[in-house]
């Protein structure tokens with residue numbers, strides 16, 4: 001795997017932040033997606049959100065969020081065809097003595113069932129521990145989201161328990177099953193520093 005900071009190439013994929021020149025391939029993938037497969041499927045956007053102005057707003061939002069480490073998005077592309085496949089992110093960073101973040105991921109549904117999410121998440125784990133120098137990443141998944149649970153279990157995330165009514169989704173406070181992974185779990189020594197308050 002070739003290593004550029006905050007970007008990766010895997011056998012079949014490229015992970016990196018979105019840029020303006022991606023607009024056409026990004027839009028094309030949304031236009032080619034099938035009807036929504038489940039309630040977590042984000043493969044469709046209203047027409048106005050596929051316009052260039054919305055894409056520019058999205059890029060600006062992603063760039064602002066990245067600067068403050070609120071939300072770091074990584075777009076996934078097919079290495080061979082250049083197609084836009086979906087995205088992964090690291091969010092809710094907690095630094096200090098915690099050094100953790102949550103992971104998120106969403107592929108356009110025409111790319112499900114091909115092992116792309118597994119391949120991309122393994123690369124994001126590498127970015128999380130080696131580039132962001134986190135110690136721990138967590139996936140918070142709705143208990144009914146079997147595909148997502150299957151993905152993290154296959155990769156080796158540890159089930160830690162259910163957090164009751166932890167997130168407001170679709171106007172309802174939802175439970176999330178928390179799955180976590182530390183850098184030691186994947187054989188990486190923690191490389192960060194903490195800013196501990198001097199008393």
Ligand SMILES: CC(C)(COP(=O)(O)OP(=O)(O)OC[C@H]1O[C@@H](n2cnc3c(N)ncnc32)[C@H](O)[C@@H]1OP(=O)(O)O)[C@@H](O)C(=O)NCCC(=O)NCCS
Nearest residue numbers: 040041105106107112113114115116117118141147148151
């Ligand atoms: C969750 C999600 C990313 C999983 O995607 P996925 O394509 O099922 O995940 P994987 O990459 O692990 O693919 C696994 C499947 O690919 C198949 N596969 C085919 N070729 C493969 C290969 N070369 N390597 C590995 N798996 C391969 C596997 O057999 C498996 O099939 P199965 O699901 O029928 O058992 C996807 O369903 C999604 O985007 N959902 C909507 C958003 C969402 O729910 N996000 C998570 C919120 S917590």
